[in-house]
Amino acid sequence: MAVTELSFYDRISDALAKPEGQLAIAAGARAKYDNRARAMSEFPNMEFTRDRARRIRAQTLSQLDKFLAEFADNVEALGGHIFWAKDAQECNQYINEIARAKNVQLVAKAKSMLTEEIFLNKSLEDSGIDVVETDLGEFIVQLNNDKPSHIIAPILHMTREDVGNVFKEKLNVPFSDDPATLNAIARAHMREIFLKADMGISGVNFGVSESGAICLVTNEGNGRLISTAPRIHVAVMGMERLVPTLADLSIMLQLLARSATGQKLSVYSNILCGPRRKNEYDGPEELHIVILDNGRSKILGSTLSEILYCIRCGACLNACPVFHSIGGHAYGSVYPGPVGSVLSPLLFGEPWNPLPHASSLCGACKEVCPVDIDLPGLLLKSRSQQILEGKSPLWMRLSQWIYAITSCNPILFRLALRSGQVVSRILANDGWFTTLPGPLQGWSIHRDFPALAKKSFRQLWDKPSQD
């Protein structure tokens, strides 16, 4: 992933400076959070099911090589093609090769964060192929040359006026801010693309090892159309996306829908088992499934492997107070929010290191996670790893170094304490600092910092008060 020019802190300042976007994000995420809470409270045996789901994920990942081999064998037995891709480049190259060999001119795409991760659209467009995003939100993102701000709701940051303006400008239609009208415009516009596209590209929500099936979950129906109408269907699957059996899949589908949108099931749980068969009425003639590593095997071997349990429901984004304030774009990654803060440095490297620090570790993310990932624990681990690897910022290393020296030397320690007390006496207001100097100012806008006590513990120890 390309490094964005702005630093994380600059992006946060940018996000905070846009109150309309901020309100839209907070309201949208809040609504999703409430929907999830309601759906879960109505879910019989919720904790039991969540526990089962976690065990399914753990079992799958602990024998992932076995399940991947079984999955691939089954897909090939059904007449599908499997391609093993080490990284983004191998994946994009393979899909480009199919497109060239089969004379593909128009690609219809379903929403897939994985293909965003590897910049597949750009790679195809560079080869002169038209790529159209068919999920309504992603379509608007594409028209607007924007980026998705939420893994489930790509245009969470946009108001309905924003969308109306994009349609007016890019599709030459009269302005409307009525979602139903905008929806009808998109439906009409997209029809022809579904019917004419040579290739459909999707991600994969779950692969089923025992049958070689893949499952695509959508509410709009675009996932069904792009996997039915075009003659070629290409599905790109992160290698961790498997479940062992169809019964396991049914557990995951219920949790995914309730966690993501508060539905009992998504409108279309689409289970695809190989390409069109003999005597079937319709469906793709060819099915290609790309199994992509792109850094995942490295994560699997790390102490943060639990993050691979994630089923991409977005519930932790909706629960996160930091996400509510800064929105998805500020993270600078296709995976924002708590899960993205753990994943992004692992997948994309050092420039994303500040992300795990933007958390108060309140634990709301863990509470809502359908597979009970210990996100606060992983955020802490991620931070400590950076420090152990000497990758923390210079100011932090410097202050930690000064602190270490001062605390190891009694004279220096006492000196520092005394000067602290002097400063406190001069600047503190009734035992509190109400403003801090320099870069610490931001912190003290909403909080006061306690001043040092008049007498330190040591001083009290040496001369205990008589009363």
Add this chain to the structure above:
Amino acid sequence: MKRAHFLQKVSSAIGNRTLPEQDETSTRQNAPSTADLQTLINKFIEEANAVKAETHIASDDDVALETVKQLLNNQTNNKYMSWNDSCLPIKNLGQRLDSADYLRYQSIVPRDTTERTRAHIKLAEVSVGITGCNAALADTGSIVLESKPGQGRLSSLLPAIHIALLTTDQIYPTMENYIKSQPEAGYNSSNLIVITGPSRTADITQTLTLGVHGPGKLHIIIIDKVDR
């Protein structure tokens, strides 16, 4: 990348490290539902309506046919596409609709590239798709369709209105019950689709709108007595 190399990387990443809970595969199951048929039907209707599917009850297939005709009459044209008659619970539906002047479009899509697109564009004219069901799930109000020969996917996908014909003996309490009693459903055809309500989106400011790409209306006709 070669398969062996890829899998080697995965297995060495797993190594000897134990992931949490990997050894305990849960054998517990959610309690099986023992509801009687009428409770099951009522629950299905309640849940289907909650996701904005419209349900119609038909005491036999003659009544079901009348409901189908009524729904077709409300459309801008008389064109429809459907599953093969042998896969539908209403006997000779095609013939009986022909004689009432409805026009059924051929829904077998050619395999040839150019012919394929042409067929798609023609099928886009129809206003209604009629299908049967392979099962229904009471606790979510879902219908389950397989893409076996005679049961095209596009009939439940392309038209703005989808009419699904369901018989009461096809209703299961939950998805888990269904998969347990019909394990082959996951292999039978190239597509097993679980449909829960009409196509919807809330992408624009979380406002629910129906019918974005799939059918905006889903009518489920529940047929009580079936002469098979």
